[in-house]
Amino acid sequence: GFRQKGNLVKHQRIHTGERPHKCGECGKGFRQRATLIQHQNIHTGERPCKCGECGKGFRHKTSLDLHQKLNTGERPYRCSECGKGFVTSTRLLVHQ
Incomplete structure (x- = not known):
């Protein structure tokens, strides 16, 4: 409900x-x-979601979140075969 x-x-x-x-x-x-x-x-042309590190702007918060993971090197999705990390589950699936 x-x-x-x-x-x-x-x-x-x-x-x-x-x-x-x-x-x-x-x-x-x-x-x-x-x-x-x-x-x-x-x-x-507005990009209201700004990166606190580099100032780059994004239209969507999801794009900013991805950018920030790339900045920090965060790769939470790991391949069970080789251990390589990926920023998104989609990129992991493409790898597999």
Whole structure:
């Protein structure tokens, strides 16, 4: 179940295909307002997620997180065969 009715409505949009939040620039629709706001950064060129180390900006927090793992050398996903570490599980799967 869902604790808040709004979360149920957002979930139901997956099944209905409803995308009520439209980009005024290109017309692309989104299920959630937050995703529309993230998308609009493409048109404005804004990169609000900044790296504290080097100052590089990113449109999405997930991109910043990946960048920071590369900066620190963190590679939490290990190959069980050779022991090589990877930044993402996807990169590990490609390796295997």
